[in-house]
Amino acid sequence: MKTLEVYPEMTLNQLRHHFTKTFPHLELDLVTDHSKSDKTLDGQTMDELAGAITHCCFLIEGNMFIADLESDFQECYGLAVRIKRWTGYAWHDTDDTRDWTLEQQNQKGAQVSGKVVLVSFDKITPA
Numbered sequence: 001m002k003t004l005e006v007y008p009e010m011t012l013n014q015l016r017h018h019f020t021k022t023f024p025h026l027e028l029d030l031v032t033d034h035s036k037s038d039k040t041l042d043g044q045t046m047d048e049l050a051g052a053i054t055h056c057c058f059l060i061e062g063n064m065f066i067a068d069l070e071s072d073f074q075e076c077y078g079l080a081v082r083i084k085r086w087t088g089y090a091w092h093d094t095d096d097t098r099d100w101t102l103e104q105q106n107q108k109g110a111q112v113s114g115k116v117v118l119v120s121f122d123k124i125t126p127a
Helices: 012-022 046-050 066-077 102-113
Strands: 003-006 026-031 058-061 080-086 091-093
Touching (some): 012 046, 026 102, 066 080
Antiparallel strands (some): 026 080
């Protein structure tokens, strides 16, 4: 089973890197106000993002539901996160499928990644 540990000293950049490595067809986004860009937050640790020393660790596992993962981040660090799934051409929110596990979401992303349709306009002639 795919597993990733989240700990207070982990930076947002490290978290995203390991999350994407573990679940290549999913993306983890931090939901923030628009006054802070993701680039300025990338180097901050979970504790720095939380604004306090938390001593909070948890595991992200493939059999976790999206809703549970979001809850863990909120409870541990006071952070709102959003998981997005690759749909073959863009990243989409998983709001409608929050009752799916991370592994189910990742498998669905893998399925649609293999079904990319290429369209060529070379042979279109004007009427």
